[in-house]
Amino acid sequence: DQQVKQNSPSLSVQEGRISILNCDYTNSMFDYFLWYKKYPAEGPTFLISISSIKDKNEDGRFTVFLNKSAKHLSLHIVPSQPGDSAVYFCAASGRHNAGNMLTFGGGTRLMVKP
Amino acid sequence: KAGVTQTPRYLIKTRGQQVTLSCSPISGHRSVSWYQQTPGQGLQFLFEYFSETQRNKGNFPGRFSGRQFSNSRSEMNVSTLELGDSALYLCASSKDSVSYEQYFGPGTRLTVT
Numbered sequence: 152d153q154q155v156k157q158n159s160p161s162l163s164v165q166e167g168r169i170s171i172l173n174c175d176y177t178n179s180m181f182d183y184f185l186w187y188k189k190y191p192a193e194g195p196t197f198l199i200s201i202s203s204i205k206d207k208n209e210d211g212r213f214t215v216f217l218n219k220s221a222k223h224l225s226l227h228i229v230p231s232q233p234g235d236s237a238v239y240f241c242a243a244s245g246r247h248n249a250g251n252m253l254t255f256g257g258g259t260r261l262m263v264k265p
Numbered sequence: 266k267a268g269v270t271q272t273p274r275y276l277i278k279t280r281g282q283q284v285t286l287s288c289s290p291i292s293g294h295r296s297v298s299w300y301q302q303t304p305g306q307g308l309q310f311l312f313e314y315f316s317e318t319q320r321n322k323g324n325f326p327g328r329f330s331g332r333q334f335s336n337s338r339s340e341m342n343v344s345t346l347e348l349g350d351s352a353l354y355l356c357a358s359s360k361d362s363v364s365y366e367q368y369f370g371p372g373t374r375l376t377v378t
Contacts, residue, residue, distance in 0.1 A: 183365040194269070194355050194369030195308075240308060244365045251296050251359050252321045253367060255308040 154178045155243050157256035164263050170228040172259050174241035177222065181243040185253065186215060186226045189238045198239075199226070231263045267292065269358050269370035277376045283344040286373045290337050290358030297339040298367060299331060302353040311354075314339055343375075351377045 156175045164170045174184075182203040187195035201208040201215045201224070208215050214227045228235055238260050242253040270289045278284050290297050299311040310323040314333035331341040337358075343350055353374050357367035 185366065187369075192371075192374075194357075194371050197366055197368060200366055251298060251313055251315075251363070251365060251367060252310050252323075253298070253300075253357075253365070254310065255300075257307045 155241060155254050155256040157241060157259050159259050160257070161260040161262070164231045164261065166233055166263055166265050167230045170231045170235065170261055170263065172226045172239050172261065174224045174256050175222060176243050178243070178245070179222070181245040183244045184215070184217060184224050185242045186213075187240045187242060189240060189258070195240060233263050233265050236261055236263045269356055269368055271356050271370040271373050273373060274371065275374045277378060278346050279378055280346055280348060282346050283342065284346060284375060285340055285342045286354055288339045288356030288370060290339070291368055294358035294360050295337050296359045296361065296364065297333055297337060298357045298359070299339070299341050300355045300357065302355060302372070308355070311341065346377045348377050351375060
């Protein structure tokens with residue numbers, strides 16, 4: 152049972168345009184959501200997070216939107232840069248877990264073309 | 266501040282052997298989690314340690330075990346290796362018992378032949 156899903160395995164965007172990566176979750180107990188970026192042969196790098204008490208969080212070029220009723224979150228990257236090309240994972244956690252445990256989606260490969 | 270370090274970075278083992286992987290968290294971080302990444306299953310949670318206690322365990326067989334030392338460093342062990350254990354093993358640290366933001370090391374690439 153996949154509790155966090157990223158339905159688009161890949162996304163191609165032109166440099167300077169907006170990249171929108173989507174994530175859906177099924178477990179209503181999740182109350183904290185994170186986005187990570189991963190390059191090959193490296194560990195994931197934390198990008199941005201959002202608590203379920205908010206519907207938007209912004210950090211520079213990165214904005215995460217949370218729609219609790221739809222159990223959906225999205226990451227917007229504006230403007231997209233070639234260095235943003237990587238695999239992006241969304242992750243979720245919640246107080247129902249006895250500890251710091253993240254449940255990850257399958258990832259979306261973003262390719263930003265110059 | 267130094268990041269999460271993992272040793273070794275690459276490892277080749279034979280079926281039936283056992284392996285120990287090591288992780289040093291960011292200084293001051295007390296929670297260490299381990300994840301397995303494979304092409305088929307994605308990133309899956311193995312277990313998490315805080316103050317030398319395992320607080321959470323993922324859905325992995327008992328061949329996978331771990332521990333945490335008093336200085337927060339952690340090791341994970343896989344016994345009786347199987348071909349399917351070939352994966353990237355990632356360690357992540359977070360500051361305290363309720364910090365969801367985890368910071369990952371570069372991983373150990375384990376190949377079982």
